[in-house]
């Protein structure tokens with residue numbers, strides 16, 4: 001299977017996959033009555049709606065890649081429960097080799113979307129692998145919750161389910177804790193308990209790819225305090241649960257009506273969804289944390305969940321940066337600047353920044369440690385250091401590309417249709433050609449670069465890289481909590497205790 005190619009028609013055909021879900025099955029499963037609202041309307045069919053169809057097909061392709069027999073070793077491992085192949089994303093790593101295998105699988109999926117889709121099925125899968133690796137954290141709220149999280153993990157692993165998550169309260173009034181908001185049902189929380197489960201109301205941000213997933217994991221990563229118990233939950237909600245409403249932000253593919261003018265927006269807009277819960281019932285078996293602020297906090301930091309999920313995110317990010325570097329190189333070739341030494345220095349800086357990200361990813365593997373239960377934890381300092389600086393490094397990399405481009409991304413025809421007009425085509429072909437390619441090829445590269453960096457889609461990506469892992473001041477606090485300051489201050493103590501020189505008079 002050609003991983004880096006465009007979405008192909010075979011996506012909609014069934015692939016022999018030993019029970020693995022195919023793209024066609026995935027697309028069919030989106031027709032389940034989920035409530036998605038966009039442009040003033042309820043969406044009837046996500047898989048065929050013009051705002052979402054291209055991205056749905058890109059995601060379906062990931063299912064087919066994993067189901068392809070020749071990708072079995074790369075993309076799957078054997079379920080200890082069923083003996084069937086299941087996505088590697090759900091593997092709990094026990095060795096450094098396991099972790100590397102998970103990265104290779106993540107990279108394979110990331111390459112199929114050029115790193116432009118962050119919440120592919122392997123992201124939240126990593127969190128659940130982390131929960132199932134240390135269920136005792138959930139048992140602190142009652143053994144039944146630990147059992148629930150393990151059972152649910154096994155179910156989603158063995159049936160190849162796609163989860164997204166909404167784990168941040170809405171930005172209504174950040175100056176007040178959850179329970180002091182002007183209305184107790186603004187933030188998503190429990191409003192009622194029944195014999196069969198709990199009922200939730202309120203809102204939560206921001207389920208990227210929520211409308212494309214099978215379940216949304218709803219919990220809270222923002223610090224909660226005494227009094228916030230109603231908001232301290234961890235529950236899995238099927239995307240079509242009655243009362244669950246998804247409000248995507250502006251869908252970029254709506255205007256990206258052809259893949260020449262918008263080669264990326266038309267295919268890879270993963271769509272961030274605001275989540276509203278209107279008395280959504282969640283059965284007990286899908287409840288893993290219930291009104292417990294301590295467990296709600298510990299799920300992220302006392303299990304390897306946050307590390308596994310963000311290790312996948314860094315694999316995806318590294319892939320995207322490779323693609324970005326390739327785009328910059330092709331752009332320079334088109335403008336004839338590629339051999340200019342000053343341009344090569346700028347490209348050298350870009351490549352240095354990309355290499356730092358890549359090597360911090362590899363360092364998470366090599367400095368990973370094994371806990372007392374035999375579970376491998378990627379290095380916290382390696383992960384959080386690069387995440388903390390990503391916000392700044394990403395901006396610098398984009399700035400270099402803008403610098404290198406001059407007007408190249410702007411001096412392009414208004415639309416693909418211009419090539420069809422005989423009067424326009426003559427001028428375009430003459431004046432917009434490159435020294436190494438005809439006008440159509442040159443413009444194709446520039447449109448792709450603009451879609452990457454300057455379109456609404458590209459601009460959202462800049463915001464995504466800043467915030468997908470939380471605001472950078474919070475990530476820096478993670479580094480602060482995990483850095484070995486004792487070793488650093490120990491050296492200072494040692495230096496202060498060195499035998500004195502010249503003080504004996």
Ligand SMILES: Cc1cc2nc3c(=O)[nH]c(=O)nc-3n(C[C@H](O)[C@H](O)[C@H](O)COP(=O)(O)OP(=O)(O)OC[C@H]3O[C@@H](n4cnc5c(N)ncnc54)[C@H](O)[C@@H]3O)c2cc1C
Pocket residue numbers: 119165166167168170171174205206207208209272460463464467468469470471472473
């Ligand atoms: C494109 C995109 C996709 C996302 N996808 C998901 C997703 O799939 N699932 C999900 O759950 N969430 C997702 N998020 C949400 C993301 O997790 C939050 O945006 C992030 O946690 C930041 O929270 P916030 O937006 O409420 O910002 P705030 O917490 O309000 O912070 C905004 C800014 O205010 C300043 N600030 C606020 N408080 C402090 C402080 N104490 N000290 C210093 N500065 C401060 C900082 O400059 C900070 O960057 C996504 C966000 C974006 C932009």
